[in-house]
Amino acid sequence: MRTIxxxxxxxxxxxxxxxxDYYAGGAGEEATLRANEREFxxxxxxxxxxxxxxxxxxxxxxxxxxxxxxxLVCPTAFHRLAHPDGELATAxxxxxxxxxxxxxxxxxxxxxxxxxxxxxxWFQLYFQSDRKFTEAVLNRAENAGARALxxxxxSAVRGRREREYRNAFHDLPxxxxxxxxxxxxxxxxxxxxxxDLTWEDLDWLREVTNMPMFLKGVVHxxxxxxxxxxxxxxxxxxxxxxxxxxxxxxSLAALPEIASIVDGRVPLIxxxxxxxxxxxxxxxxxGADAVGVGRPVLWGLAAAGQEGVAEVLERLREETDTAxxxxxxxxxxxxxxxxxx
Ligand SMILES: Cc1cc2nc3c(=O)[nH]c(=O)nc-3n(C[C@H](O)[C@H](O)[C@H](O)COP(=O)(O)O)c2cc1C
Ligand SMILES: CCCCC(=O)C(=O)O
Numbered sequence: 001m002r003t004i005x006x007x008x009x010x011x012x013x014x015x016x017x018x019x020x021d022y023y024a025g026g027a028g029e030e031a032t033l034r035a036n037e038r039e040f041x042x043x044x045x046x047x048x049x050x051x052x053x054x055x056x057x058x059x060x061x062x063x064x065x066x067x068x069x070x071x072l073v074c075p076t077a078f079h080r081l082a083h084p085d086g087e088l089a090t091a092x093x094x095x096x097x098x099x100x101x102x103x104x105x106x107x108x109x110x111x112x113x114x115x116x117x118x119x120x121x122w123f124q125l126y127f128q129s130d131r132k133f134t135e136a137v138l139n140r141a142e143n144a145g146a147r148a149l150x151x152x153x154x155s156a157v158r159g160r161r162e163r164e165y166r167n168a169f170h171d172l173p174x175x176x177x178x179x180x181x182x183x184x185x186x187x188x189x190x191x192x193x194x195x196d197l198t199w200e201d202l203d204w205l206r207e208v209t210n211m212p213m214f215l216k217g218v219v220h221x222x223x224x225x226x227x228x229x230x231x232x233x234x235x236x237x238x239x240x241x242x243x244x245x246x247x248x249x250x251s252l253a254a255l256p257e258i259a260s261i262v263d264g265r266v267p268l269i270x271x272x273x274x275x276x277x278x279x280x281x282x283x284x285x286x287g288a289d290a291v292g293v294g295r296p297v298l299w300g301l302a303a304a305g306q307e308g309v310a311e312v313l314e315r316l317r318e319e320t321d322t323a324x325x326x327x328x329x330x331x332x333x334x335x336x337x338x339x340x341x
Contacts, residue, residue, distance in 0.1 A: 001315050002303075004275055004296045011082070011302035018167035019081045023298045027159035028246025035250040036242055036273030043252070043282055043340050048328030056330040058321055062267045062290055063212040063233050065120045065147050068098030069317045070284055070332045073309075074241075074271050074292035075124035075150060075216075077106035080176050082302035087114050090301055093309035095119035097317065102150055102292070105137070106191055108172070110179040115144035122148040124216065126155065127194040127201060137180055138209045149209055150236065151202065154217025156195045159244035199230060206231070214269070217244070219254035221261045234267040241272055241294050252283060256337065259287025277319025281327055285335040 002010075012020050026033030058069040073094045080086030087109040094101040095118055102122040103114045115121050123141035128134045138149065164170075172178075181189045206213060215227050216236035227235055237255050239248045251272035259268060270283040271292035283291045293316065300308035329335050 001311050001318075004299060004312060004315070007296075007303040007308055007312065008299040010304070011299040015082065015302050018169045021163035021167055022078075022161075022169050023076075023082070023295060023302075025161050025163035026242035026246065027161055027244055030242060030246065032239055032246050032248045032250065033242030036239070036252070037275060038273075039250040039252040040273055040275070040279045040282055045278060045281065045285075045323070045327060046339055046341055047326055048339070051328035051330075053325040053328060053330050056321070056325050058317065058324065058332065060290055060332055062100070062269070063148055063214070065100055065122070066098075067100055067120070067290060069320060070288075070290040071274075071280060071313070071316050071320065072100035072122075072269065072290055072292050073102060073297050073313075074294040075102040075104035075152075076294050076298055077104050077178075078108050078172065078176070079298070079301060080108035081172070082298055083305045085305050086301075088117055089306035090297060090309050091118040091121070093300075093306045093313060096310055097313040099313070100148075103141070103146070105152075105180055106178045107180060108176050108178065110182075111141050111146065112144045113179075115146065118145075121146045122150055122214075123211070124150040124152060125205075126152055126191055127197045127205070128189075128192050129194070129196065131204070133183060133189070134205075135208045136183075138205075138211075140180070142209055142211055146211060148214060148233070149205070149211040150214045150216050151205065152216045152240075153194075153197065154238065154240050154244050155193050156197070158193050159240070159246070161243060199226065202230060202232070218258070219249050219251065221257045224258040225261050228262055228265050232266060234269065235262065236269045236271060236292065237288070238269075238271045238292070252286065255283065255286050255288060262287075274316075277316060277321070277323040280316065280320045281323040281335060282340050284332050285327075285339045286337055289332070 300312035
């Protein structure tokens with residue numbers, strides 16, 4: 001199995017440089033993008049020994065969805081830029097790995113088609129000010145079989161991504177479209193960033209869907225507290241892979257305080273900078289119930305389609321399995337904060 005770094009190198013050769021930059025890049029000077037990975041390296045594991053870990057397991061359940069391992073695939077836009085099979089390839093590999101695929105609102109394959117090949121499907125939403133349209137998209141996802149809604153809240157406006165400006169990357173190539181943005185006339189709408197979204201709108205969202213609802217992009221402990229009070233079903237502790245607010249706290253650094261405030265009342269998913277099984281174990285030890293991966297999946301997809309995504313997910317599974325046992329834990333729930341310094 002190739003490493004994630006090897007797959008990224010292949011992806012970089014294969015991709016149009018503007019598309020590689022779109023995937024790889026972050027906002028501003030990319031300080032937060034780098035901090036996400038650095039934060040994992042700056043923390044070390046202090047494993048326990050002699051704990052009879054011969055029978056250990058990785059499966060977890062999050063908001064009623066079964067995951068064969070505490071790793072899910074984050075929503076990322078435009079998979080058909082990476083590979084002609086696009087989201088279908090990613091969803092198939094994720095189903096094979098037995099975990100959750102979060103379909104982006106900005107997928108280049110309609111959520112109904114993704115649902116046909118996915119196993120456990122969640123749907124990510126950018127709230128649109130046209131509520132009728134927003135409700136219609138949610139109905140499409142729910143009717144297709146999505147089992148949870150992930151509302152992205154870290155994107156009141158789009159982050160300033162210098163690589164996109166430099167490459168003048170504004171549009172998808174001909175033939176590709178954000179298929180969930182088609183209205184009843186078949187026209188594809190532009191995706192609006194939800195600048196005026198408030199907690200009250202979340203109440204409305206909960207009325208129009210039965211899916212459990214996650215907030216994605218929370219890093220302030222007070223927002224986590226408020227989310228729990230508002231009856232939210234789970235939180236993605238995330239800075240959008242460093243693509244929104246440059247200078248923002250790394251997601252791993254934000255996690256412990258949020259875990260302490262939430263205190264197990266709702267599941268926490270950490271994303272941003274997860275690149276190895278040791279990273280997964282560190283995040284779980286510091287309070288995450290699962291982690292999400294974004295770019296590694298895109299590198300696998302661009303390098304080798306469905307096979308490449310499968311390679312990334314299997315590598316992360318095997319590394320996590322090894323790291324868990326070497327830390328003296330028999331399941332993700334046995335990973336505790338004292339294992340990380
Ligand atoms: C190319 C790309 C596109 C993304 N598109 C979305 C999106 O459509 N919706 C969303 O909520 N997050 C999106 N994200 C953020 C990811 O869901 C996730 O938070 C981030 O990639 C995690 O960091 P990592 O790439 O270091 O694993 C995107 C990230 C990347 C790299
Ligand atoms: C309009 C699509 C936005 C995708 C996104 O969230 C990202 O590029 O980070």
